[in-house]
Structure formats: structure tokens, C-alpha cells
Amino acid sequence: MQPPWNDRKGRLSPLKLGVFIWLFIPGLWTAWQWSQGDLDPKPVTEALHQTGAWAVRILLLSLAITPLRSIAHWPRLIDVRRMVGVGALAYLAIHFSLYIYDQKLDMLRVASEIVLRFYLTIGFIALVGITALGVTSTDGWVQRMGAVNWTRLHKTIYWLMILALTHAFLQSKVDVSEPVLDTGLFLAMMGWRNLNARNLKGPLTLAGLAVASSLATALIEAAWYSLKTGVPGARVLAANLDPDMAVRPAQWVLIIVLALIPLRLIGQRRAPAPRKVMKARTA
Numbered sequence: 001m002q003p004p005w006n007d008r009k010g011r012l013s014p015l016k017l018g019v020f021i022w023l024f025i026p027g028l029w030t031a032w033q034w035s036q037g038d039l040d041p042k043p044v045t046e047a048l049h050q051t052g053a054w055a056v057r058i059l060l061l062s063l064a065i066t067p068l069r070s071i072a073h074w075p076r077l078i079d080v081r082r083m084v085g086v087g088a089l090a091y092l093a094i095h096f097s098l099y100i101y102d103q104k105l106d107m108l109r110v111a112s113e114i115v116l117r118f119y120l121t122i123g124f125i126a127l128v129g130i131t132a133l134g135v136t137s138t139d140g141w142v143q144r145m146g147a148v149n150w151t152r153l154h155k156t157i158y159w160l161m162i163l164a165l166t167h168a169f170l171q172s173k174v175d176v177s178e179p180v181l182d183t184g185l186f187l188a189m190m191g192w193r194n195l196n197a198r199n200l201k202g203p204l205t206l207a208g209l210a211v212a213s214s215l216a217t218a219l220i221e222a223a224w225y226s227l228k229t230g231v232p233g234a235r236v237l238a239a240n241l242d243p244d245m246a247v248r249p250a251q252w253v254l255i256i257v258l259a260l261i262p263l264r265l266i267g268q269r270r271a272p273a274p275r276k277v278m279k280a281r282t283a
Contacts, residue, residue, distance in 0.1 A: 004083055019080045023087035026054040027094065048098045052171075055091035056164055056182055059130070062088055063161065064185075067192045070201065071260055073267035082137050089134040092127050119170035126163040133157060161186060169224065176224055177249050184217030184253035202268075203261045210257035218250035 002010055005017035030050045033039050039046040062084040069077040103110050114120045133154055135141075142150045165186065168179035191209050195201060218240050222233035240248045247255075 007079060013076075013079065015076060016080055016083065019083055023058070023084070023090075027051070027091065030054075044098060044102045048095060048102060051091050051095040051098060052168070053178055055088055055095055056168055056179075058084060058091060059088040059161060059164060060182055060185055060189075063157065064189055067189055067196070068260075068263070070196055071192075071206075071267055072263045073270040085137060086134055089130055092130060096124075096127055119167050122163045123167035123171075126160045126167060129156060129160040129163075133160075158190070174229075176221070176228075180217060180221045180224070181249035181252055183220055184213055184249055185256065187216050188213035188253060188257050201264070203264050206257060206261050206264055210254050213257060214250045214254035217253045218248070221249060 005013060005020050007013040007016065030039075030047050034043050034047055037043075062081060065077055065081040065084065069075065100107070100110055103113070114124045133156070136145065136150065136153065145153070165179055165183050168182065169176055172179060188209060191213055192201075192206075195205055195209065218237055222236040225231045225236050226233040239245050240250050
């Protein structure tokens with residue numbers, strides 16, 4: 001079995017090595033903060049939140065690889081998709097392990113909490129589903145299941161992502177900026193997939209997608225605060241237009257998606273020119 005940073009031909013891949021190293025950094029940073037007392041007064045709870053947040057971020061990144069590969073016309077980017085997905089699963093496993101530790105290793109209590117608390121129930125379902133996808137992510141499982149069944153199973157990642165985002169929303173007490181941002185980016189990715197399937201993938205398409213996904217993000221944030229806290233949705237929407245306020249999730253979505261336009265322009269230059277098929281004349 002070759003190291004994860006090698007390509008299929010057994011050669012060192014700088015891209016895979018860089019991604020492999022990066023996947024360890026958030027967890028090591030959390031461990032360092034814990035060792036230095038920076039997570040006090042509740043280090044386990046804070047580490048639990050950090051690993052959960054990073055699990056969702058890395059899972060989003062794994063879903064973004066295919067759109068980024070298409071936008072930038074970077075075929076080799078697909079080589080790290082499995083690695084990033086397994087990395088997300090690792091952070092989910094650490095997140096769940098910390099929860100068990102926080103419950104004093106009382107598995108009966110853990111099980112009852114998962115059954116009785118809805119946000120834990122959907123979080124656990126997402127964990128089980130993503131674990132199944134991680135286990136079956138190898139080439140061997142593709143051969144065992146067949147390409148059609150394997151693809152059908154792994155397309156459930158989009159539904160599992162929705163469960164993970166819902167879990168993040170429900171476990172947030174007051175500030176839902178992180179899950180709102182993640183949801184906005186997820187909507188942008190799904191929008192690009194639909195547009196790309198219709199062969200609408202130019203820079204102007206990305207600009208329109210940036211505006212649409214940003215507006216959707218702002219509406220989701222306003223609706224959440226209105227339903228959860230009673231804050232008028234108009235006030236939340238107005239905060240997105242106030243220059244004195246911090247950058248809102250909807251604005252970040254707009255910035256991130258607009259930043260993909262230069263990548264798309266580069267990708268268009270990288271893409272090979274279509275070949276003209278000449279019909280041979282026969283005597």
C-alpha cells in the first residue's frame with residue numbers, strides 16, 4: 001500500500017502532500033490551544049465545537065473540489081477529493097469521541113441523548129452516513145458494488161451535508177454566522193453544479209451565481225433569527241448593508257464566489273481548443 005501523498009503511479013505528488021499536511025493543522029492547533037489553557041474554562045466543550053466546525057468546513061471543501069476542478073480546468077485536483085473526504089470523517093470521529101468523553105464515557109447516557117435530542121439525532125445520522133461513505137471510498141469497493149450502485153450511494157453526501165448543516169444550526173446558541181456561511185457556500189456549489197450541467201459556466205454565470213447565493217444566504221440568516229429569536233428579519237437584512245457592521249456571511253459568500261471568476265478565466269485559457277472533425281472524402 002503506497003503512502004497517501006503519492007499519485008497512482010507511485011510518484012510523490014506535491015498537491016497531495018500539501019493537502020495531507022494541511023488536514024492535520026486545525027486539529028494540531030486545537031490540541032496546542034488545549035495544552036496552553038487557551039480553551040478554558042471548558043476546554044472539552046470548546047474543542048468539541050472547534051472539531052465539529054472544522055469537520056463541516058472540510059466536508060464542504062470535499063464537495064467543492066469537483067466544481068473547482070471544472071472552474072479552473074485543473075484535472076489533477078480530483079486526486080485529493082478522497083483524501084479530503086476522509087479528513088472530514090476523521091474530524092467527525094474526533095468530534096464524536098470528544099462528546100463521549102464530555103459525557104464521562106457513559107455510553108448509556110450518550111445513546112439516550114442521541115435519541116432524545118433532535119439535533120444530536122440528525123448529527124449522529126450524518127456521522128453514520130459519512131462513515132459508510134468513507135469506508136466504501138476505495139477502488140475495491142467500487143468493484144464490489146459496481147459503478148452504478150457506488151455512485152448512487154455516494155450521491156447521498158448532499159443529503160448528509162444538509163443534515164450536518166442542520167445540526168450546526170440547531171446546536172448554535174446565539175451566533176449562527178458559521179452555519180449560515182457554510183449553508184450559503186453549499187447553495188453556491190449546488191447552483192454551480194446545476195448551471196454547469198446546462199453548459200452555463202462562463203464568468204457572467206459565476207457573477208450571477210454570486211449575487212443569487214449571497215441573497216439566499218442573507219434571507220436564510222434573516223429567517224433564522226426571526227424565527228429563533230424574534231428579531232425582525234428586516235433588521236438582519238439591513239445589517240448586510242451597514243458599512244459599520246462586521247462582514248456578514250452573505251457578503252463573504254459574494255466575495256468568495258466572485259473570487260472564482262479569475263480562476264474561471266484562467267481555466268478557459270487552459271482548456272484545449274475544440275478539435276474540428278474533418279470528414280474524409282472517399283473516391
